Amino acid sequence: MTLTSYYAGIDIGSTMTKAVILNKKIIASIIGPTGPEQRRLANKVMEEALNKAAISFQTITYIVSTGYGRINVPFADKQFTEITCHAKGIISLFPKAKTVIDIGGQDIKAIKIDTTGKTTDFVMNDKCAAGSGRFIEVIADTLGVSLDKVGDLSLQSKNPAKISNICTIWAQQEVAASLAQGMPISDLLAGVHQSLADRICRMVNRLRVEEAVIVTGGGAKNRGLLKALSEQLGHEILVPEEPLITGALGAALLGREIVEKAKQNNTPLKTKERILEEIEIL
Amino acid sequence: MSDKQSNIFNTVENYYKDYGLRAKELKKEGKKIIGYICSFVPLEIISASGCIPFRVRGNIHEPITKGDTLLETIVCPYYRSCFDLSVKQTYDFLSGMVIPHGCDSMVRSYSAWSYSLPYSYFHFINIPTVCGESSSEFFDAELNTFRRSLEKFAGKAITNDDLARTIRIYNENRDKVRALYEFRKADPPRISGTELTMALTVGSSLPIGEFNTLLDQFLAEIGRRKKSPLKKGPRIFIDGACLDNIELIKLVEELGGNVVADTICNGARDYFPKTDVGGDPIDALAHRYLDKINCPKTYRENKTGTFEGDIASRFNDIGAYAKEFKVDGAILYVYKYCDPFGFEVPARKAYYQSIHVPLLHLEDVYSAGTISQLRTRIQAFLEMIG
Numbered sequence: 051m052t053l054t055s056y057y058a059g060i061d062i063g064s065t066m067t068k069a070v071i072l073n074k075k076i077i078a079s080i081i082g083p084t085g086p087e088q089r090r091l092a093n094k095v096m097e098e099a100l101n102k103a104a105i106s107f108q109t110i111t112y113i114v115s116t117g118y119g120r121i122n123v124p125f126a127d128k129q130f131t132e133i134t135c136h137a138k139g140i141i142s143l144f145p146k147a148k149t150v151i152d153i154g155g156q157d158i159k160a161i162k163i164d165t166t167g168k169t170t171d172f173v174m175n176d177k178c179a180a181g182s183g184r185f186i187e188v189i190a191d192t193l194g195v196s197l198d199k200v201g202d203l204s205l206q207s208k209n210p211a212k213i214s215n216i217c218t219i220w221a222q223q224e225v226a227a228s229l230a231q232g233m234p235i236s237d238l239l240a241g242v243h244q245s246l247a248d249r250i251c252r253m254v255n256r257l258r259v260e261e262a263v264i265v266t267g268g269g270a271k272n273r274g275l276l277k278a279l280s281e282q283l284g285h286e287i288l289v290p291e292e293p294l295i296t297g298a299l300g301a302a303l304l305g306r307e308i309v310e311k312a313k314q315n316n317t318p319l320k321t322k323e324r325i326l327e328e329i330e331i332l
Numbered sequence: 333m334s335d336k337q338s339n340i341f342n343t344v345e346n347y348y349k350d351y352g353l354r355a356k357e358l359k360k361e362g363k364k365i366i367g368y369i370c371s372f373v374p375l376e377i378i379s380a381s382g383c384i385p386f387r388v389r390g391n392i393h394e395p396i397t398k399g400d401t402l403l404e405t406i407v408c409p410y411y412r413s414c415f416d417l418s419v420k421q422t423y424d425f426l427s428g429m430v431i432p433h434g435c436d437s438m439v440r441s442y443s444a445w446s447y448s449l450p451y452s453y454f455h456f457i458n459i460p461t462v463c464g465e466s467s468s469e470f471f472d473a474e475l476n477t478f479r480r481s482l483e484k485f486a487g488k489a490i491t492n493d494d495l496a497r498t499i500r501i502y503n504e505n506r507d508k509v510r511a512l513y514e515f516r517k518a519d520p521p522r523i524s525g526t527e528l529t530m531a532l533t534v535g536s537s538l539p540i541g542e543f544n545t546l547l548d549q550f551l552a553e554i555g556r557r558k559k560s561p562l563k564k565g566p567r568i569f570i571d572g573a574c575l576d577n578i579e580l581i582k583l584v585e586e587l588g589g590n591v592v593a594d595t596i597c598n599g600a601r602d603y604f605p606k607t608d609v610g611g612d613p614i615d616a617l618a619h620r621y622l623d624k625i626n627c628p629k630t631y632r633e634n635k636t637g638t639f640e641g642d643i644a645s646r647f648n649d650i651g652a653y654a655k656e657f658k659v660d661g662a663i664l665y666v667y668k669y670c671d672p673f674g675f676e677v678p679a680r681k682a683y684y685q686s687i688h689v690p691l692l693h694l695e696d697v698y699s700a701g702t703i704s705q706l707r708t709r710i711q712a713f714l715e716m717i718g
Contacts, residue, residue, distance in 0.1 A: 130711075132708070133712035168716070
């Protein structure tokens with residue numbers, strides 16, 4: 051007989067893999083890069099999270115996978131899109147949230163949510179990944195600045211550059227050319243953040259943006275981007291303590307809801323056998 | 333599954349995969365096959381001439397290569413794909429090609445088709461962009477020109493009796509398609525969207541008589557079905573242009589949605605309106621093709637003076653289908669660079685809001701390469717409305 055029920059959420063994004071294990075509250079969360087390995091080895095990520103939580107796989111009542119790689123998690127009992135999961139995760143942290151902007155590695159999503167954390171509308175960038183986290187990575191690399199420094203460095207700028215290209219490759223060339231002409235790195239980074247915020251705003255404003263506005267994903271760790279985004283949106287922006295795990299958190303919470311609903315309705319719970327194996331996709 | 337069932341489903345799948353298979357056989361028998369594009373070509377006139385109309389189809393799995401050396405990329409990818417396959421000799425069994433003024437791309441590229449392809453017959457049909465008395469008169473004359481041009485090519489007079497006969501056969505065909513749609517009303521529907529759109533896509537590659545026989549068998553088989561091929565799920569409406577590759581519909585159904593109605597060109601837009609019988613056949617055809625086909629290419633005057641009134645009159649067919657087929661949500665699927673639909677997106681969005689049907693707007697490039705991106709959007713939409 052189990053006394054405590056555990057729920058796991060695993061979010062395999064294009065760049066980062068996240069996992070959360072919770073019962074009444076979060077008991078373990080892990081974040082790591084999605085290499086070719088993680089895409090295939092969701093079991094390793096799960097093992098790591100289990101070790102951290104110091105529980106066995108058998109004690110997990112329900113597992114939900116999400117994110118770009120959600121279909122590559124063979125042991126997940128159910129999969130939901132990251133849109134549904136972010137909405138659920140955010141409402142548990144910010145009960146007044148109405149708009150969520152997730153700035154991920156290769157895509158950006160804006161989600162409108164109701165008070166229960168259900169999605170009411172959403173938009174996503176399509177076809178082109180300019181404006182996502184990858185854009186900043188490329189620019190940071192061009193400028194020789196480490197990714198975790200770009201935000202703070204850009205805040206030192208008094209005269210942000212104008213970056214006119216939207217395409218990542220051309221913007222990279224534009225930045226390289228301006229750098230060669232002696233433009234300060236902080237100005238270039240501030241310009242890049244403004245251009246990025248502009249692109250995000252154009253997409254987000256297709257929805258009716260209402261406060262509280264929460265930003266999640268890797269982009270939420272960049273203070274320069276948040277400042278530019280807040281200014282252009284004309285709204286205050288709130289950020290979760292750990293903005294990377296809200297998708298995995300939402301996934302685990304959705305799992306808990308499914309289990310509770312099944313208990314209430316007295317319906318059997320369909321779960322997979324608890325076997326951790328790597329899958330063969332290559 | 334009984335053997336018979338697998339037979340008719342296999343036939344449809346074979347014709348779908350090897351699109352033009354039957355047309356090639358008919359060509360060998362000496363028949364003249366006339367290619368066309370768009371729902372505005374009056375097929376009744378082609379069939380009355382003794383030629384066989386054949387809807388030219390694109391292929392989302394085939395990258396557009398040779399076609400792009402002859403057409404600019406401002407043309408929508410669906411149309412470019414149709415052209416690309418044609419210049420790659422996919423449809424060399426055709427004897428001719430008819431292109432209507434279905435959109436600006438069709439007008440501007442008409443000459444490219446006629447220069448680049450080895451067919452012996454080409455004809456352009458000028459479709460008025462507005463509906464009104466003068467348009468009807470003009471379109472009558474235009475259809476008579478088409479009739480004479482086909483008579484010359486086929487070496488056979490097209491009499492009013494010939495037209496009355498083909499009008500009757502095409503109306504029968506539309507009744508059968510409507511009957512097929514009736515099976516979508518059950519929950520879950522007795523026929524999947526994938527099956528239905530595949531069958532209709534295949535039909536446009538067959539002579540109308542054979543299409544009708546195929547529909548009879550298909551209807552009988554679906555009628556005998558004890559159980560739906562789908563599980564209960566959100567009932568989805570597909571709004572858009574020609575969806576001649578079933579991948580999108582298949583994806584929606586894989587993700588648990590049931591596609592139950594549409595406005596697409598190889599669906600309700602084309603198959604629901606019937607031609608009036610009894611009067612002058614050319615008048616009746618002009619009326620059907622110009623007034624009854626509800627396509628964004630046609631400008632319809634706003635008689636109400638308000639935006640709300642305008643969208644209500646332009647899109648009331650959507651509202652009617654949404655009610656009739658008990659739709660839970662709609663997907664507006666628009667090809668990039670499709671001007672007629674592109675211009676209408678904001679008005680269509682407003683209309684869906686006014687009838688309280690949740691909408692997912694997808695813009696796509698007519699390529700199988702975008703399927704995984706579409707997957708996340710569609711799945712999230714189904715999670716949202718489910």
